[in-house]
Amino acid sequence: MAKVKAIAEFVILRDKEKCISCQVCARVCSNDGHWRDPDTGEVLSESSRCVGCHFCETLCPTSALIIARTPSQPKANAHWSPRSLTDVTKQAETGGVLLTGMGNDRSFPIYFDHLLLNASQVTNPSIDPLREPMELRTYLGSRPDRWIRHPPQGPSALASVNPPPIPLETPIMFSAMSYGSISLNACKALAMAACEAGTLWNTGEGGLHQDLYPFGKNLIVQVASGRFGVHQEYLNAGAAIEIKIGQGAKPGIGGHLPGEKVTEPISKTRMIPEGTDALSPAPHHDIYSIEDLRQLIFALKEATRYRKPVGVKIAAVHNVAPISSGIVRAGADFLVIDGLRGGTGAAPTVIRDHVGIPIELAVAVVDQRLREEGIRHRASLIAAGGFRSSADVIKAIALGADAVYIGTAALVAMGCHICQRCYTGKCNWGIATQDPYLTKRLNPHIGARRLVNLLRAWSLEIKEMLGGMGINAIESLRGNREQLRAVGLSEVDLRILGVKPAGEAW
């Protein structure tokens, strides 16, 4: 085999003055990037093995290590970027589909960064959330068409036959990440944090490990095309059920957990033989229409005696608004839209980078469509895919979402540095791996503490921003696009977002 010709992405800079040869880096790197030379006692590094996860840099007690992007630059070319060159070189060497992890990292427009929030001045008072009550609680689930039924005979009664909606103490939930794609410790951290913060976590399609059943009160169980780990007890273990049709990182693509990762506990949880590939088909083979989806929704409702909301998750694609309308009419109690920036444990790079539409536009058009059709109350709308801050969350809610899912941000809170190598199973941070040497690196108690801190911090910021607008409840902001103004967007963008340009008054 000829020498690999792709240029290394990172360079490991070791400050010899500071390096004390303690070998911490050599012990922790799962890619064998560092080692101790037995002859000289020096610790050496090989840059070509570095994936840029920064674990060694974080642990180095003398800050002797810096992981930098390689200064090696091919000849400047506005059309052929170093990335295109590397990709073509890699494919010429391997003949395979390029894989990647996490969300789309290309420079498509980020509409959140073109939207600005309002604040109260003189004519309406702003609210200080430290002195006055501020409500972040929101409810997930369908609302009845009519609240009161007036029968011809007898007294009026509550009309609701809907499953009771689920209260969320903050409109931020943890998105679906399966046990298998992430470690059990990572699942535990998410579960503990969701329970403490009064929000929901999601099993993904990996089933529910026995140890996690106690966290069911704050859980959404997922039913996806592979139907892994789905049984009566599982469906009833959580607060809600989510049918996964698509994922923002890879719309139209199934999933593939390689057999090496299907260890004994995962095989038990997923109900598949140990060591076999867990293949999720691209479509649900029993869903080829809205009518088929309705059958599955009601099959799941039957299985849970109509006590749990059933939702549907789709990727944001071109036809997202009519599809959403169909899903709501099919009986979904909540609808999840996963945008272009949504993450994944493994996806073909070309799919992740080029399929789907931005979540900002998708949420706006779906909310608008459901309102126009008078069915917005029938389902909660959850936005997902690349939420980086509380500002993104509040803007999505102003565009029409009830709540948002965070996945990448949650992983970052647990240590992830978005090196995009989840698919290798060698995650140094102990998140996207099943290797017993690596999974113990994520202490779920530390992970949960950091996640709760993140939710607390974002919630406080959301309260501050709401107060500034003179609004005292998050539900009053939902779809309130007057609180948004756009800068640097075209007329078409403004029309689709339903937002006025900055400078235009009410």
Next chain:
Amino acid sequence: MKRIFIREEFCINCRLCEVYCIVQNSKTRNILKAYKGEYPKPQPRVRVEEKGHLSFALQCRHCEDAPCLEACLTGAMGRDPSTDAVLCDEERCVGCWMCIMVCPFGVIRRNREGRRVISKCNLCQGEIIPVCVKNCPNEAIVYEEER
């Protein structure tokens, strides 16, 4: 009394505890000087034991019923009344190594830094939290009240 507890399920075998123990027991307490300028190099009082993917940091357990206290010929080994830590008075230690012989955990070692005395964890006298606990990146050793 507070004790150091081991949570071996979270030990990642990075051995930062050893690094910081060395610094704490060095003359300068400066990491670069301790490693590059002090001879003989200070030795760690905590050691990470490792087998397969199981590892944990082990230091003196400061046993309630400490055999080293009874084995000590000169009375150098004593218990600190304020912290209940088992400490060695190096002025009185004669280097007979009896404590090393009787220690059930093998956490007492010969001091190779100077005089013929023993070397063991002193719970970082003067520090609120022992440095190994403070610097463990994964809380695999914790300093807590006994339950």
